[in-house]
Structure formats: C-alpha cells, structure tokens
Amino acid sequence: MDRFAAMQAFVAVVETGSFVRAGERLGLSATSVSRAVAALEAHLDVRLLYRTTRRVSLTDAGRTYYRYAVDLLADLAEAEAAVSADSRTASGVLRLSVPVTFGVLHLAPLLPRFRQQHPGLTLDLSLDDRITDLVEEGRDLAVRISRELLATTLVARPLTSTQLVVCAAPSYLARFGAPQSPEELGRHQCLLYSYADQAGQWAFRAPDGSVHHVAVKGVMIANNGDVLRLAALAGEGIVVQPSFIVGDDLLSGRLVPLLQDYALPPLKVYAVYPGRRHLPAKVRLFIEFLKAAWGEPPPWERWRQRQD
Numbered sequence: 001m002d003r004f005a006a007m008q009a010f011v012a013v014v015e016t017g018s019f020v021r022a023g024e025r026l027g028l029s030a031t032s033v034s035r036a037v038a039a040l041e042a043h044l045d046v047r048l049l050y051r052t053t054r055r056v057s058l059t060d061a062g063r064t065y066y067r068y069a070v071d072l073l074a075d076l077a078e079a080e081a082a083v084s085a086d087s088r089t090a091s092g093v094l095r096l097s098v099p100v101t102f103g104v105l106h107l108a109p110l111l112p113r114f115r116q117q118h119p120g121l122t123l124d125l126s127l128d129d130r131i132t133d134l135v136e137e138g139r140d141l142a143v144r145i146s147r148e149l150l151a152t153t154l155v156a157r158p159l160t161s162t163q164l165v166v167c168a169a170p171s172y173l174a175r176f177g178a179p180q181s182p183e184e185l186g187r188h189q190c191l192l193y194s195y196a197d198q199a200g201q202w203a204f205r206a207p208d209g210s211v212h213h214v215a216v217k218g219v220m221i222a223n224n225g226d227v228l229r230l231a232a233l234a235g236e237g238i239v240v241q242p243s244f245i246v247g248d249d250l251l252s253g254r255l256v257p258l259l260q261d262y263a264l265p266p267l268k269v270y271a272v273y274p275g276r277r278h279l280p281a282k283v284r285l286f287i288e289f290l291k292a293a294w295g296e297p298p299p300w301e302r303w304r305q306r307q308d
Contacts, residue, residue: 090282091120171235189237192218247300
C-alpha cells in the first residue's frame with residue numbers, strides 16, 4: 001500500500017464528501033479511492049469513515065487522523081516545492097472560486113499571463129456569487145469581497161480594495177435631478193442588490209461622523225450587479241455598486257457619482273484559503289501575482305484620480 005496515496009484519497013473523501021467526487025479530484029475511479037481508504041483503515045486497524053448509501057462521515061478516530069493527515073500532506077508538498085529545481089514555479093491544479101462579475105472583469109484577463117509564467121499549472125475556475133465551502137468543494141483559494149470577514153477557520157489575506165459608489169446616468173438626473181442629501185433618496189427610483197445585508201436600506205456616514213440610514217424604494221431588484229449597472233445606464237434609477245463594476249462608467253461619464261461628501265462602507269478584496277501550517281506554492285505565488293497586478297489603488301479606482 002502506498003500510504004501517502006491512501007492518505008490523499010482519505011483526505012479527498014473527507015473534503016469532497018463522497019468517493020465519486022474524491023476520485024474526480026484525484027483523477028481516479030471511485031472504486032480505486034474506496035480501496036485505498038479501506039487499505040488505510042486495515043493498516044491502522046481502525047475505522048476512519050462511516051459509509052451509508054447517502055453520505056460519508058468521520059468517526060472520532062477519522063477526525064483525529066484527518067487533522068494530522070492534512071498537515072502531513074501540506075508539509076510534504078512544501079518540502080517538495082522547497083527543494084524543486086525552481087521553487088518559484090507553480091504546478092498541478094489550482095482550484096479557484098470567484099464572484100461572477102469580479103471574476104469576468106478583473107480576474108479572467110490576468111489568468112493567461114499567470115499561466116504563461118507557470119506552464120505546468122492547470123487552472124480550475126468556479127464563478128459563483130454564493131459563499132461556498134472551500135473545503136467541501138475542494139477549492140484551494142477564493143476571492144471574496146466584504147467589509148470584514150466573519151470569524152472562520154479560513155485564512156484571509158487582503159489583496160486590494162474597492163469602494164461602494166452611489167451613481168446614476170445623466171439621463172436619469174436630467175429627468176429627476178440629483179439628490180443633495182441621503183434623505184432625498186427616499187423620493188427617487190433606486191436599483192437594489194438583493195444579496196446586500198439590507199437591500200432596501202442604505203447607510204451613509206456624514207462629514208461630521210453621523211450615520212444616516214435611509215429607506216429606499218426599489219424599482220428593480222436583482223442578485224447580479226451587471227443587471228443593475230445596465231439598468232442604471234438606461235436611466236432607470238440610482239444604484240449603489242462597487243467601483244470594480246462601475247469604475248469605467250464613472251471614468252467615461254456614462255454614470256455620475258452622487259453624494260460624494262457622504263461615505264459608504266469600504267470593501268476589501270481578500271484571498272481566502274483553508275488554514276494550514278504551510279501554504280502551497282501555487283497558492284502563495286497566485287496571491288503575490290494578484291497583489292502586484294491590482295495594486296493599491298487598483299485600476300477600477302482611476303475615476304477618483306481624474307476627479308482629484
């Protein structure tokens with residue numbers, strides 16, 4: 001029995017939740033994965049997994065073994081990377097999870113350059129606006145955009161920032177005028193993002209530090225920022241969107257920023273990955289690449305520099 005291969009099979013089953021998905025991750029059949037785990041259990045003389053027709057779950061011994069196995073496999077990968085001919089080269093499969101619009105606009109254009117730098121690397125990209133379970137889905141790294149991340153076992157590294165912007169098209173402002181205070185938004189047509197914590201209430205910080213909570217009326221509600229951007233460009237209403245979506249429109253004048261004396265909560269762009277003692281080289285190199293590519297301020301904030 002190849003103990004490391006069996007250990008990899010066991011970890012893959014735990015992290016994907018099934019022998020079939022573990023096999024897909026490892027490029028093996030589900031039968032081969034099952035045999036490897038069974039051989040490992042026989043070697044240890046202990047049951048690691050409970051198996052039913054519907055699900056796989058860890059025994060107490062399996063839970064303990066999994067913690068050590070994850071660290072041991074990470075140590076092995078790190079050791080191999082450290083003594084390889086070129087420790088600055090990423091290889092294998094890098095599995096990414098990225099929000100849809102951000103991924104299309106700002107990550108996808110960078111991927112060919114990273115692949116050219118690391119030709120031995122395969123990129124597996126999942127675009128999804130849901131907060132996915134990285135371990136369960138077998139993802140190495142996620143890009144997440146948030147004010148702050150909740151306490152978790154994941155590690156979060158800030159990459160850059162983005163700002164929420166209140167804006168509207170010149171055609172809308174010509175018909176309805178521009179609000180001069182947050183309170184005036186209640187009389188305007190607004191476009192609402194349904195995944196926001198409070199889609200129908202926008203919060204602004206005034207120059208004196210006071211916070212204004214404003215109930216707004218949505219003439220359109222969507223769970224995708226691109227849809228709201230297109231509606232705003234068509235003059236349908238006022239929208240709050242991150243600069244990574246509307247930055248080019250603000251730069252060109254297709255959208256006009258509003259209420260600039262009032263601040264909206266800043267957002268950070270994070271690289272998030274499972275917490276392990278050693279960071280795989282492919283993840284570390286990708287994080288370094290993204291930080292250098294986007295910088296601070298990032299390209300989508302160029303409209304502010306023009307205003308200054």
